Every structure is written in C-alpha cells, then in structure tokens.
Amino acid sequence: MKKPFIKFCGFQRARDVQTASRLPVDALGFVLVPGRRRSVPRSRLPELVRHLSKGQAAIGVLQNPSWDEVKSWLETALLSGIQLHGEEPVELLQKIKSARPGLHLTKVFHMQDSLPEPGKLEAYQPWADAILLDTAAGNIKGGTGKRFDWRLIPAWKEACHQLNLPCWVAGGLDENNVTELITRYRPDGIDVSGGIEIDQHKDSAKMRLFLERVKKAYATSS
Numbered sequence: 001m002k003k004p005f006i007k008f009c010g011f012q013r014a015r016d017v018q019t020a021s022r023l024p025v026d027a028l029g030f031v032l033v034p035g036r037r038r039s040v041p042r043s044r045l046p047e048l049v050r051h052l053s054k055g056q057a058a059i060g061v062l063q064n065p066s067w068d069e070v071k072s073w074l075e076t077a078l079l080s081g082i083q084l085h086g087e088e089p090v091e092l093l094q095k096i097k098s099a100r101p102g103l104h105l106t107k108v109f110h111m112q113d114s115l116p117e118p119g120k121l122e123a124y125q126p127w128a129d130a131i132l133l134d135t136a137a138g139n140i141k142g143g144t145g146k147r148f149d150w151r152l153i154p155a156w157k158e159a160c161h162q163l164n165l166p167c168w169v170a171g172g173l174d175e176n177n178v179t180e181l182i183t184r185y186r187p188d189g190i191d192v193s194g195g196i197e198i199d200q201h202k203d204s205a206k207m208r209l210f211l212e213r214v215k216k217a218y219a220t221s222s
C-alpha cells in the first residue's frame with residue numbers, strides 16, 4: 001500500500017516546528033483562523049514557516065476567508081498550500097487556483113448528523129488537490145479532537161477516487177486509534193492536531209509514536 005500523506009497541524013512554537021521538521025512528515029499546518037486556541041498571529045507566521053525542512057509543505061488553515069484574506073496570507077509568508085476548513089464555495093477555490101495554480105488546495109468536508117452528500121464533490125474537482133474529511137462538533141469545525149463515524153469513509157473515498165482526488169481523514173486522531181483507521185479504511189492521507197499534544201503543546205514523543213504506528217500499520221496491511 002502507498003504510504004499516506006501525513007500532515008501535522010496547529011503549530012505555534014518555533015521549537016515544535018523544528019522538531020517536526022526532522023521527522024518524516026509531509027506537511028505542517030498553521031491555523032490562521034482568528035480566535036482559535038492554536039491561531040498563529042500574522043507577525044509570527046513567516047518565522048515559523050522558515051523552520052520547515054526542504055520538501056515539507058507549509059499549509060495555512062483558513063475558514064470561509066475572502067479572496068482578499070487569502071491573498072494577504074499568501075503575501076505574509078511562503079505557503080505551499082491552503083486548507084479551506086469551512087463552507088467555502090467552489091468559486092473561491094476557482095479564484096485561488098486560477099491566480100495561483102501551483103498552490104495546493106485542500107477542501108474540507110465536515111461529517112456530522114446531517115451529512116453532506118459525496119456528490120457535492122464533483123463541482124470542486126477541477127480546483128481542489130485533496131479532500132479532507134473532518135469532524136464538526138456543533139458549530140465548531142476543526143481542531144475538535146473528536147472522531148466522526150468512520151463508517152462514512154468508504155463512500156467518500158470512492159467518490160474522491162472516481163474524481164481522481166485523494167481522500168484524507170482528520171478528527172480526533174492519535175497514536176491509539178490511527179492503526180485502526182489505517183488498517184480498516186486506508187485513507188490516502190491523515191491529519192492530526194490535538195492528538196500529538198500534551199498540555200496543549202506539541203509533544204515530540206507523541207509525534208514520533210504516532211508516526212511509528214502509521215508506518216507499522218501501512219507496512220502490515222499492504
């Protein structure tokens with residue numbers, strides 16, 4: 001089985017970025033949504049991004065931004081991609097991709113009681129580079145620390161694959177549940193924020209253990 005894309009999200013301290021920069025992590029995420037616990041102030045973003053290693057992607061996480069907001073973040077720091085973590089319309093992705101074709105765009109869909117239809121994906125296909133499934137807890141979207149009903153994954157994965165889009169999974173992942181996720185559902189990528197923290201800070205041992213378990217799960221289920 002192909003190794004999944006791995007993204008660690010919610011970095012705020014340079015030392016944590018430095019730790020992750022030495023690990024086999026494909027992308028590091030920075031929460032640019034105002035008012036969230038892990039929000040990165042604009043003035044600190046360039047310095048944090050500078051610590052990534054060559055080949056690692058710096059992803060800015062935004063929620064329902066305007067095109068002007070997207071542009072201003074792209075001017076603030078050297079970002080390789082944007083994760084759209086709200087209810088962004090197709091038109092926004094189209095605008096971003098037309099202006100910045102090289103930018104990686106992840107569109108998030110939230111799994112909750114009233115489910116969005118995987119059929120919605122088609123309209124996003126020309127502009128999105130990856131689809132990320134995450135949990136919504138009431139009005140809170142992103143960084144919930146909660147799993148959604150993973151039985152929803154196969155239908156979404158199938159819909160993504162029919163459109164040649166990778167299907168990534170997030171929401172409450174940690175070193176204790178990532179093996180089950182991989183062996184049962186084999187997502188194309190995984191994204192974790194709270195599950196690699198202790199006392200609200202990124203933890204080196206938890207990051208390493210998470211990666212070890214991912215590696216082992218993929219090796220044994222191929």
Ligand SMILES: O=C(O)c1ccccc1N[C@@H]1O[C@H](COP(=O)(O)O)[C@@H](O)[C@H]1O
Binds near residue numbers: 029037
């Ligand atoms: O990490 C956050 O605090 C966050 C805030 C606002 C939007 C997205 C955020 N992170 C993304 O949320 C999911 C899951 O996080 P968790 O592992 O359940 O804590 C993940 O995609 C992060 O990229």
